[in-house]
Amino acid sequence: MATTTNKTAKEGKSLLGAVLFKYMPFWPLFIFSAIACLFAAWFYLRTTAPQYEINASIMLKEEKESRNEDVINSFNQVDGKKVVDNEIEILKSKALMMDVVKNLALYANFFESHDMVPKSAYTTSPIMLEAVNPDKLTVVPKVEFRYDAKDSLVVIGANKYPLNKPVATPWGEFRFRLNENQLSQPVKPLFFSLTTVRNAASGLLASFRTTAPSKLTTVITLKIKDTDPHRGEDILNELIAVYNKANLAEKNRLASSASDFIEQRLAVVEQELNDIEKRAQQYKATRGAVDISTQGQLFLKNITETDQKVADVSNQLSVLNEVEKYVKSKESGGDGGVVPSTVGLKDPTMSTLVTKLYDEELNYEKLKKTTGENNPVLTSIRDRINKMKPSILESIQTQRSSLEASKTNLQSTNNAYLGQLQSIPQKERELIDINRQQAIKSNLYAFLLQKKTESDLTLKSNLQDTRIVDRAQSTPEPVSPKGKLIYLVSLIFALALPAGIISGKEMLNRKVMYRHEIENLTNAPIIGEISLDKSKDPLVIQEGKRTFIAEQFRRMRTSIGYVGGSSGKKRILITSTLSGEGKSFVALNLAQSIALTDKKVVLVEFDLANPSLSKKLNVTYEIGASNYLWGEKEPEDIIKRTAINENLFFLPAGPLPENPTELLMSDRVKDLLKYLDDVFDVVVIDSAPASLLTDAYVLSPLCDLTLYVVKHKYTPKAFLERLDEDNSGNQLRNMRIVFNGIRSRGFTKNGYGYGYGYGYIHNTAYGKAKKK
Numbered sequence: 224m225a226t227t228t229n230k231t232a233k234e235g236k237s238l239l240g241a242v243l244f245k246y247m248p249f250w251p252l253f254i255f256s257a258i259a260c261l262f263a264a265w266f267y268l269r270t271t272a273p274q275y276e277i278n279a280s281i282m283l284k285e286e287k288e289s290r291n292e293d294v295i296n297s298f299n300q301v302d303g304k305k306v307v308d309n310e311i312e313i314l315k316s317k318a319l320m321m322d323v324v325k326n327l328a329l330y331a332n333f334f335e336s337h338d339m340v341p342k343s344a345y346t347t348s349p350i351m352l353e354a355v356n357p358d359k360l361t362v363v364p365k366v367e368f369r370y371d372a373k374d375s376l377v378v379i380g381a382n383k384y385p386l387n388k389p390v391a392t393p394w395g396e397f398r399f400r401l402n403e404n405q406l407s408q409p410v411k412p413l414f415f416s417l418t419t420v421r422n423a424a425s426g427l428l429a430s431f432r433t434t435a436p437s438k439l440t441t442v443i444t445l446k447i448k449d450t451d452p453h454r455g456e457d458i459l460n461e462l463i464a465v466y467n468k469a470n471l472a473e474k475n476r477l478a479s480s481a482s483d484f485i486e487q488r489l490a491v492v493e494q495e496l497n498d499i500e501k502r503a504q505q506y507k508a509t510r511g512a513v514d515i516s517t518q519g520q521l522f523l524k525n526i527t528e529t530d531q532k533v534a535d536v537s538n539q540l541s542v543l544n545e546v547e548k549y550v551k552s553k554e555s556g557g558d559g560g561v562v563p564s565t566v567g568l569k570d571p572t573m574s575t576l577v578t579k580l581y582d583e584e585l586n587y588e589k590l591k592k593t594t595g596e597n598n599p600v601l602t603s604i605r606d607r608i609n610k611m612k613p614s615i616l617e618s619i620q621t622q623r624s625s626l627e628a629s630k631t632n633l634q635s636t637n638n639a640y641l642g643q644l645q646s647i648p649q650k651e652r653e654l655i656d657i658n659r660q661q662a663i664k665s666n667l668y669a670f671l672l673q674k675k676t677e678s679d680l681t682l683k684s685n686l687q688d689t690r691i692v693d694r695a696q697s698t699p700e701p702v703s704p705k706g707k708l709i710y711l712v713s714l715i716f717a718l719a720l721p722a723g724i725i726s727g728k729e730m731l732n733r734k735v736m737y738r739h740e741i742e743n744l745t746n747a748p749i750i751g752e753i754s755l756d757k758s759k760d761p762l763v764i765q766e767g768k769r770t771f772i773a774e775q776f777r778r779m780r781t782s783i784g785y786v787g788g789s790s791g792k793k794r795i796l797i798t799s800t801l802s803g804e805g806k807s808f809v810a811l812n813l814a815q816s817i818a819l820t821d822k823k824v825v826l827v828e829f830d831l832a833n834p835s836l837s838k839k840l841n842v843t844y845e846i847g848a849s850n851y852l853w854g855e856k857e858p859e860d861i862i863k864r865t866a867i868n869e870n871l872f873f874l875p876a877g878p879l880p881e882n883p884t885e886l887l888m889s890d891r892v893k894d895l896l897k898y899l900d901d902v903f904d905v906v907v908i909d910s911a912p913a914s915l916l917t918d919a920y921v922l923s924p925l926c927d928l929t930l931y932v933v934k935h936k937y938t939p940k941a942f943l944e945r946l947d948e949d950n951s952g953n954q955l956r957n958m959r960i961v962f963n964g965i966r967s968r969g970f971t972k973n974g975y976g977y978g979y980g981y982g983y984i985h986n987t988a989y990g991k992a993k994k995k
Contacts, residue, residue, distance in 0.1 A: 246722055248968035257717040264713035269339045273701030274430075274448045277455035280692040281463060283310060283441040307441055308600055309586050311433045314445065314466060316593035320424040320431070322465045327457060328353045330360055330423045335411040336367075343451040344413055346406040350377055352415070355389050355396040363394050363417035370413075404453060427458060442692060452697030459695035470688050473585070482678040489671040496664040503657045527659045529637040534663050536630045539568055540623060546577055547619045550612055570622060576615045583608045735938045741960055744943040747931065747950075750959035751779030753809065755935070755966045761839035762867060764812050766819055776816045779961065783813075783928065794896060794926040798910045798919035798955075800942045804934035805963040807835045810909040813930075818871040822904035825862065825872040829922060830911045831883035834876035840865060847877025851895060852886050858898045872903065883911070887921050896925055913955070914942055920953040929955040934964040 246253070283306065313319070324330055333348040334341035349370045354360055368379045376383045377399045384390045389398050394417055418426075430448040435441075445462070449455035568574060587604045594601055729736055741749060754772050756763050764773040783795065795813070799806040807830070814826040828836045831849060844863065850856040865871045880886050899906045908926065913919040923929045933943065950958065 246725065249721060249725055252721045252725075253718065256721045257714065260713040260717035260720070261710065264709045268704055268706055268709060271704050272340055272342070272450040274450060274703040275452040275455060275697045275700075276702045277447050277449060277452060277459055277695050277697045278693070279445045279459040279463065279695040281443055281445070281689045282692050283307065283443070284688050284690055307435050307443065309590060311435065311443060312590055312593055312600065314433050314443065314462070315428065315431065316589075317421070317424050317428065318592060319462060319465050319469065320428055321420050323458060323461045324420050324423045324427070325357050326461055326465065328357075329427070329454075329458070330354065330357055330418055330420050331415050332418075333413060333415045335409050335413060337411055341414075342411070343454065344409055345451040345454040346404050347409040348402050348413055348415075349405055349409075350386070350399050351402045351404075352397045352399050355398065357420050360395060360417055360419050362419065362422070365414050365416055366394070367412065367414040404457070406453070445695075448702065456695040456697055463689070463691060463695075467689055474688075478678065482675065485671055485675045485678055489668070489675055492664060492668045492671055496661070496668050499657065499661045499664055503654075503661055506654060506657055526637060526655070527662050529633050530659055531663050531666060533630055533633045533637065534667060536626050536633065538667075540626050540630075542568055543573075543619050543623055543626070546573070547616065549577075550580070550615050550619075568622075570618075573615070573618055573622065576611065576618065580608065580611050580615060583611065732936070733940055734936050735933055735940055735943065736936060738962055740940065741933060741943060741962060744940060745946045745960070747946070747958045747960050749962055750782045750930065751775065752962045752965055753779075753805075755964045761808055761811060762815060764816050764819070765867070773816075776812050779813065780816045780820075793904075793928060794900070794906045794908065795928045795930060796908045796910055796919065796923050796926040796955075797930045797932065797961075798913045798923075799932040799934070800914045800938050800946075801912050802833060802915070804912075804932050804937060806912070806932040807839060807909050809930065809932050809961055809963060810907050811836060811839055814871055814905075814907040815868060817905050817907070818868045821870060823870050823872070823902070824905045824907060825874055825899055825903045826865075827874045827899070827906060827908045828876040829887065829908050829918065831876055831880055831886065831918070832911050832916055834879075834909075836873070836909055837875050840867075840873060842873070842875070844875040844877070847875035848895070849877035849880050849886065851877075852880075852889055852891050854891070858895060862902075874899075884917055884921060887918055892922070893925060913949075917953070919955065923955045923958075926956060929958045930961050931955065931958050932961045932963050935962065935966060937964065 328351060331352050331354070333344040333351065335344045335347060349372065366379060368377055370376075371378055371383070374383075375386050377386070378384075379392070382392075384392070384397075384399055386399050386401065389396055427447065432446045434444050434446075436444055445459050447455050447459055449458065583604055587601065587608065590598065590601050590604065735741060738749060738752070753775050756772055763770065764776050783793070797806050797810040797813070810826060814824045818824040826836065827848065828834050829848060830836075837843060842863070842865075844861075846856055847861050851858060851861055861874055861877065863873050863875065865873050896906065906926075908922060910922055911918040913931070919929070931946075
């Protein structure tokens with residue numbers, strides 16, 4: 224358990240160390256980024272108006288059946304959750320919000336001029352304006368004004384406008400009036416801006432939200448964000464009022480249409496009843512018929528009841544025809560008019576189906592104004608409508624067949640009674656017929672009159688469908704922008720931005736940057752690391768000179784002592800990937816470092832394609848290694864003592880041959896190296912780059928150690944990726960990597976602990992796994 228805890232603590236420290244190592248050298252960049260981001264956050268907070276959140280909630284009442292249940296049925300036939308969803312969409316409609324904008328004159332916004340950002344003057348402006356025709360407004364960004372309280376005039380430029388009168392301005396016709404919402408006096412100059420009603424409604428809807436807290440309730444929460452809490456409260460309260468007004472108007476329209484339908488039928492029946500009463504009076508006066516026999520009264524009673532039933536059936540058939548006409552007109556895409564009354568139908572199912580169809584059509588038309596054609600809610604309602612219509616038509620056909628059969632039976636029975644009345648005297652029979660018709664019309668008139676009264680009562684007693692649970696109320700403090708959060712985010716961004724730039728730049732760099740990259744790309748061990756020398760002096764190590772780079776060469780010299788044979792005689796080959804990686808620089812200074820240990824060292828310039836050691840030693844020799852390989856000279860003729868150290872000798876390249884590789888493959892190379900072994904302690908060979916010529920692969924088997932120079936930010940990673948693969952065929956003997964030209968990271972100076980310990984040569988444990 225203790226071991227696990229210690230391991231976790233070490234990993235935490237290692238991770239922290241890796242982060243510090245990677246980014247600490249760039250600390251001025253992080254400081255600058257933090258200052259810039261914090262200033263940007265401060266500027267944003269100063270130039271952004273604070274937003275308050277205003278909340279209100281309403282509850283949809285469960286609609287009960289009205290008094291005239293055959294005319295206006297309940298809405299609770301539809302699923303409750305769907306009703307809430309529909310009302311939410313209606314509340315978010317642009318039509319309602321445009322009404323709010325017009326009612327509150329929100330197309331004109333008043334501000335106080337401040338240095339950074341204008342401040343809302345909804346509660347400080349002494350006046351407000353109303354457009355005579357709000358739908359024809361144009362966008363006006365800024366109109367400065369002042370109010371002359373003494374003369375009750377609004378001064379705009381050189382023009383003065385009175386209050387409470389329509390006045391013509393360059394921006395349209397307006398009416399200025401006192402601001403009922405003024406709570407305090409303005410402290411800065413005032414101005415107002417104008418926008419269109421549509422744009423104002425769109426802006427309010429962008430910050431408006433409606434939600435249902437639970438699927439089990441019919442409560443709807445309304446939220447809006449505004450720079451002025453008082454204006455936000457007025458907007459929500461007005462929205463609720465406009466919503467209730469629209470709902471109440473729709474209910475009144477439905478009740479009024481039903482009442483008009485019954486009234487029309489009532490006028491027709493009343494006229495028919497008057498005609499029958501006049502006929503009865505005239506018949507009694509002309510025929511002297513005052514009373515009828517008991518048998519005639521009995522027949523009259525039976526026939527009257529039968530005729531009343533026939534009339535009832537006929538009335539139901541008439542209603543069914545009206546319903547069928549309404550459904551079919553809707554089915555064909557027509558308007559269909561107002562839903563017909565189902566008064567007189569005995570089957571309550573038909574009334575329910577027609578009401579449900581009308582409700583669905585009503586919801587569909589409402590949502591169609593505010594949502595797209597492919598809205599899921601709209602599609603669901605349309606599917607239910609299409610499924611409902613066939614059911615209604617089928618029910619109509621079934622009831623019609625039943626009613627027509629019933630009517631036939633009743634007429635047959637009535638005909639039987641009429642046959643028996645043939646025995647009654649003609650005068651009495653005619654009087655009975657008149658009385659029968661009078662009774663039927665009287666009953667029908669009484670029935671319609673009762674329904675008319677109920678319908679009128681329903682129209683007068685219509686109430687709002689919603690109850691205000693909480694009136695609009697603003698938060699005491701702004702909800703955005705949140706200062707602490709903005710500063711925190713800006714600080715995080717200030718750290719993330721330079722870190723991302725640094726990491727991205729290093730990730731996109733295809734050159735070798737880190738020591739661990741070398742270890743991941745090749746199996747060859749790194750024997751030394753050489754920092755970048757900015758002095759441009761090819762010889763950085765001298766006797767008595769103790770510099771950081773000189774110590775690096777001494778450390779590499781010590782490491783080389785543990786590689787190779789134990790005889791003390793060593794042949795060291797130095798090569799690289801490309802020209803310019805510093806292999807000749809490494810060869811010269813390594814040879815000088817070994818010579819300082821009182822060992823005789825010879826530096827062989829075997830880069831016969833592009834030799835550079837002679838230039839670094841500032842010497843020129845006409846003869847060299849190529850002359851020996853051609854058989855023109857002996858080793859004693861071409862080996863020269865250097866001026867920098869009595870133990871350091873130099874074997875120049877000589878004239879450049881046309882075929883250097885073939886020349887190095889001759890047996891005279893082995894003889895020369897054997898001779899050098901006999902005379903010198905260490906032989907240091909500078910060869911051509913291994914990726915350009917095969918010279919290094921020819922000479923490496925003849926040497927004890929091969930130093931492969933990799934230069935920081937110069938050697939492409941792609942060459943190191945192929946190094947092990949190339950080395951598997953033509954092996955470089957005892958290959959070791961020298962990481963040369965290491966630069967300091969970030970803004971640190973070159974030196975141990977920054978350019979070295981915290982530099983690119985740091986071997987982090989968080990790199991890729993070493994290549995196998």
